[in-house]
Amino acid sequence: MASVQPPPALLAPHRPSTAAALRFPSPTVSPRVSPSPAARPRRLAVAARAMPWPHVLTVAGSDSGAGAGIQADIKACAALGAYCSSVITAVTAQNTVGVQGVHAVPEEFVGEQLRSVLSDMSVDVVKTGMLPSAGIVKVLCESLRKFPVKALVVDPVMVSTSGDTLSGPSTLTTYRDELFPMADIVTPNIKEASKLLGDVSLLTISDMRSAAESIYKLGPKNVLVKGGDMPDSTDAIDVFFDGKEFIELRGLRIKTRNTHGTGCTLASCIAAELAKGATMLRAVEAAKKFVESALYHSKDLVIGNGPQGPFDHLFSLKSPLYKMGSLHKFNPDDLFLYAVTDSGMNKKWGRSIEDAVKAAIEGGATIVQLREKDTETREFLEAAKACVEICRSSGVPLLINDRVDVALASNADGVHVGQSDMPAWEVRELLGPGKIIGVSCKTPAQAEQAWKDGADYIGCGGVFPTTTKANNPTLGFEGLRTVCLASKLPVVAIGGINAGNAGSVMELGLPNLKGVAVVSALFNQECVATETRSLRSILMNACCRS
Ligand SMILES: Nc1ncnc2c1ncn2[C@@H]1O[C@H](COP(=O)(O)OP(=O)(O)OP(=O)(O)O)[C@@H](O)[C@H]1O
Ligand SMILES: Cc1ncc(CO)c(N)n1
Numbered sequence: 001m002a003s004v005q006p007p008p009a010l011l012a013p014h015r016p017s018t019a020a021a022l023r024f025p026s027p028t029v030s031p032r033v034s035p036s037p038a039a040r041p042r043r044l045a046v047a048a049r050a051m052p053w054p055h056v057l058t059v060a061g062s063d064s065g066a067g068a069g070i071q072a073d074i075k076a077c078a079a080l081g082a083y084c085s086s087v088i089t090a091v092t093a094q095n096t097v098g099v100q101g102v103h104a105v106p107e108e109f110v111g112e113q114l115r116s117v118l119s120d121m122s123v124d125v126v127k128t129g130m131l132p133s134a135g136i137v138k139v140l141c142e143s144l145r146k147f148p149v150k151a152l153v154v155d156p157v158m159v160s161t162s163g164d165t166l167s168g169p170s171t172l173t174t175y176r177d178e179l180f181p182m183a184d185i186v187t188p189n190i191k192e193a194s195k196l197l198g199d200v201s202l203l204t205i206s207d208m209r210s211a212a213e214s215i216y217k218l219g220p221k222n223v224l225v226k227g228g229d230m231p232d233s234t235d236a237i238d239v240f241f242d243g244k245e246f247i248e249l250r251g252l253r254i255k256t257r258n259t260h261g262t263g264c265t266l267a268s269c270i271a272a273e274l275a276k277g278a279t280m281l282r283a284v285e286a287a288k289k290f291v292e293s294a295l296y297h298s299k300d301l302v303i304g305n306g307p308q309g310p311f312d313h314l315f316s317l318k319s320p321l322y323k324m325g326s327l328h329k330f331n332p333d334d335l336f337l338y339a340v341t342d343s344g345m346n347k348k349w350g351r352s353i354e355d356a357v358k359a360a361i362e363g364g365a366t367i368v369q370l371r372e373k374d375t376e377t378r379e380f381l382e383a384a385k386a387c388v389e390i391c392r393s394s395g396v397p398l399l400i401n402d403r404v405d406v407a408l409a410s411n412a413d414g415v416h417v418g419q420s421d422m423p424a425w426e427v428r429e430l431l432g433p434g435k436i437i438g439v440s441c442k443t444p445a446q447a448e449q450a451w452k453d454g455a456d457y458i459g460c461g462g463v464f465p466t467t468t469k470a471n472n473p474t475l476g477f478e479g480l481r482t483v484c485l486a487s488k489l490p491v492v493a494i495g496g497i498n499a500g501n502a503g504s505v506m507e508l509g510l511p512n513l514k515g516v517a518v519v520s521a522l523f524n525q526e527c528v529a530t531e532t533r534s535l536r537s538i539l540m541n542a543c544c545r546s
């Protein structure tokens with residue numbers, strides 16, 4: 001039988017692409033015969049429209065307990081939408097108690113793994129974890145010179161949080177002399193920073209700043225000294241230094257035993273965000289927010305009997321409303337701190353809608369709604385489009401109040417409607433399954449109808465008297481409780497909520513009450529970011545107490 005040649009396109013030279021969609025010959029092609037030795041290797045066509053897929057390569061150790069190491073790296077990258085390949089430098093026998101054994105991979109084989117990945121797959125960012133020997137560090141540096149990448153994130157793993165040594169003093173010198181000068185950022189924890197600087201004592205934020213500055217002089221473009229192990233600190237504070245300014249990244253310290261792998265995860269999140277195009281500081285901020293959220297949502301999970309458990313990187317998949325295949329992007333936890341803009345307040349404080357939204361996100365808002373009752377459509381639409389970009393770059397959903405047309409035209413993430421606006425089922429017809437719909441409800445009957453109409457959440461209020469919305473009867477805690485107990489959908493409380501009473505709302509511990517929506521408490525203030533940050537801290541403390 002004459003052999004049938006595959007179509008010329010399949011013989012095209014294979015140019016590796018991060019997301020080459022592969023086409024195979026139609027079934028009419030003759031059955032595969034074993035290629036003669038001289039036969040040309042099959043070439044696979046690259047899709048006509050290759051979709052970018054941010055790609056991180058982790059060069060790190062395996063943690064048998066899967067809390068840290070390449071296991072944490074792969075989960076963290078997947079959670080943030082990046083692909084993660086892995087070169088294994090060591091295999092550790094490890095669990096929630098500590099590290100029971102380490103086997104380093106021969107450096108020649110680390111080199112072979114590096115060549116396999118770097119020669120075939122376009123890697124955007126390399127992230128390093130445990131590098132157990134100077135020889136492995138040298139092999140890595142050589143590979144990076146041969147196969148340059150966009151960015152190098154170095155997590156100088158020497159001592160795990162459990163206190164176990166993961167790479168010896170001889171490696172330290174090679175880290176400092178060869179790897180650090182190639183790094184875009186290094187992320188030592190307190191113990192590692194101390195070792196890098198000759199076992200100096202690091203007890204205060206000021207010590208962390210000095211350490212960051214000293215480590216910067218070893219060559220990396222940026223340094224992040226992580227404060228997870230800082231004694232007696234109420235917040236989890238990291239110090240970032242870029243050679244010019246110090247930035248303290250402050251997050252709530254989550255009370256939990258499940259902190260195994262926080263450093264690996266942070267560095268991998270930084271790498272993933274850089275691979276997605278973020279600037280370094282934005283990447284670090286997003287990474288810290290991810291770790292804080294993952295710890296918060298995992299705080300009561302229990303695996304293992306030791307003092308340091310793993311946490312859930314894929315916590316967002318556990319949302320009760322996550323339906324495989326429904327394209328539903330809604331995560332009820334996004335309702336935690338809901339910023340609702342107000343055109344009058346923006347005018348009063350002389351700030352644009354975009355500035356108001358940026359500041360709220362900077363302060364930690366988890367979802368944003370543009371409620372612009374007095375803005376002309378054209379101006380509103382332009383602002384909405386700009387805010388969609390702002391929110392999307394931070395992974396924060398953006399909803400439009402009432403105006404379905406503006407939501408569609410700006411490709412916002414959804415719409416929030418009141419009882420006198422378009423019914424939710426009509427909105428769903430127009431927006432389709434992949435958008436978020438919220439409905440304002442005061443009664444169990446309205447909550448039931450919102451659920452029947454296919455809404456994703458309900459806003460219940462006004463909980464307290466409010467000036468933001470006229471003729472808005474106050475429900476109080478009892479009214480909120482009644483609706484929450486009846487609702488089949490997640491609930492966000494709204495109406496007169498501020499720093500003084502938000503904690504008491506969350507401490508009610510009502511089922512499916514996922515957060516609070518605020519207007520004046522954020523936007524009728526001089527500094528939106530500060531007010532948002534303060535409110536977020538109050539809410540997280542309240543939730544830890546409830
Ligand atoms: N309990 C906590 N609550 C909130 N954030 C935390 C907590 N513990 C650590 N972090 C944060 O996690 C990130 C990693 O810091 P950490 O000091 O834990 O790194 P590490 O010691 O290298 O971690 P590991 O070695 O376990 O991977 C930092 O942003 C830190 O602020
Ligand atoms: C394999 C491995 N890499 C990194 C860390 C950091 O904690 C760990 N504990 N184990």
Ligand SMILES: [Mg+2]
Binds near residue numbers: 189
């Ligand atoms: Mg670490």
